[in-house]
Amino acid sequence: MPEGHTIHRHARRHRAAIAGQPVRTGSPQGRFSAGAKRLDGRVLEGIDAHGKHLFYRWEGGWILHIHLGLFGKFRLYRSDPPPPSENARLTMAGDDATIYLSGPTMCELIDPGRELAIRSRLGPDPLLNGSTAAKIKAFGSNLARRRIPIGAALLNQQVISGIGNVYRAEVLFRAGIDPHLPANRLSAETVDRLWREAAAQLRLGEKAGRIITVDLSDVDAKRRSDLRRLERVYVYKRHGEPCRRCATPISTTDMANRRMWWCATCQPPGAGS
């Protein structure tokens, strides 16, 4: 599933490509035909992301809510798009860019009340504008109410928005936190460090369009673009391989129904409490 950095990146790129102009919309697959008919030819006024949710704002007050889920995909063409496949749920064509969407979990027209309801269930998003102190405070109180392991809490979009399976393992490693530590036992200093780590990593990912969490000094590389796929992360999918900082074999377990990886030496039991 795409993590928050990918969703914010879609919002930014789609904004640059087709916002501020009339957009022709269609639904070759047919499951969004009525919605596409409503939007067709209206001006797309703006696009916002919150966690893994996208909100497209149209002239006339319509809001298009999209959640990619596990299989949703956007394709963006700057010129001469190929014809959309018959699986395309939504097509959006501006003056000189065209976007196809296929396989989303959610593609629906909603009103402002529904958007508010969706957002009220989402935890703070490190990639959204707003006061960092206020967001850390909200994150901290969301953790304080939960006894589940911090490794499970990070995947809960009500606790923090936008973290998926790669980032949860990587930011816990970078922050030196035991993934099994109950969420309500993190010290205030650890909550602060974890938030800042998550925010910094998501921002890097949004910019690069890929997840690279290692410091270059830990992988003996000069440029981030030099890194091969397996060199870009500290622990994710590295079960049994040596930790990049201490050479301890990386551990793995199931946590919140997803595989989780960590270094038992860099993230010893109780670290972060």
Ligand SMILES: [Zn+2]
């Ligand atoms: Zn280690």
